[in-house]
Amino acid sequence: MCAPDLQHCIAAIASLDEPVRRELYLYVAGRRREVGRDEAARALRVSRALAAFHLDKLVELGLLDAAFRRLSGRQGPGAGRPAKLYRRSTRQVDITLPQRRYDLAGRLLARALAAQRSPASRRVLERAAHDLGKTLGQEARAEARRGRGRRRPGGPGGPGGPRRPLAAALAALDDCGFEPTRVDGEVRLRNCPFDAVAAEARVLVCGMNLALVRGLVAGAGVRRARARSAPEAGACCVALTLPTK
Secondary structure, three states: OOHHHHHHHHHHHHHOOOHHHHHHHHHHHOOOOOEEHHHHHHHHOOOHHHHHHHHHHHHHOOOEEEEEEOOOOOOOOOOOOOEEEEEEOOOOOOOOOOOOOHHHHHHHHHHHHHHHOOHHHHHHHHHHHHHHHHHHHHHHHHHHHOOOOOOOOOOOOOOOOOOOHHHHHHHHHHHOOOOEEEEOOEEEEOOOOOHHHHOOOHHHHHHHHHHHHHHHHHHHOOOOOEEEEOOOOOOOOEEEEOOOO
């Protein structure tokens, strides 16, 4: 959280106003692995020195993490120098003016529900999550029917025109902060928007996430897609299996 260090948060977010730095951050954030300087420079068609400068600035600001590793896999003399690799930081950066701490309220509520150890309480939460997800899916479906579902730059929508139900559902998940990405016949959710709350009550929040995604997919009218529990470090605990053609 950034509340104790407002100046640092402002500096971190403001730094992304620089176009090359912003594109480098988005490129690294979009990968589910570490990214080297050479790869990042090639992807953005900038010099390696310029890419390295901005990547290191992003590390300094806490937006990226860096590690050193030999890409060849060899050890000992002749193995070469370790490469500096980057990945998106798990540190959360956000600003609300005036200050709001919705994450703290969420953590307290999750802690209270978890302490009850009541199956009935979990069912109520998951039913509410499913109902909300269904509403979000229905809104996305209605927007697609009106022809307003245009692809946003970098977003998960189609190439233009009204969104199909699946594309509309993925856009709605993206709006919620799940960062959906297609991988080998399924959709993985690269981010848990409730990570701070999940740290207090992971089983509770993972069940809520699954119910929310199932409701959203149903509300959007996506047929034969199945939301399932798929825990993965650094990502949401839900994956969406897509229908085969």
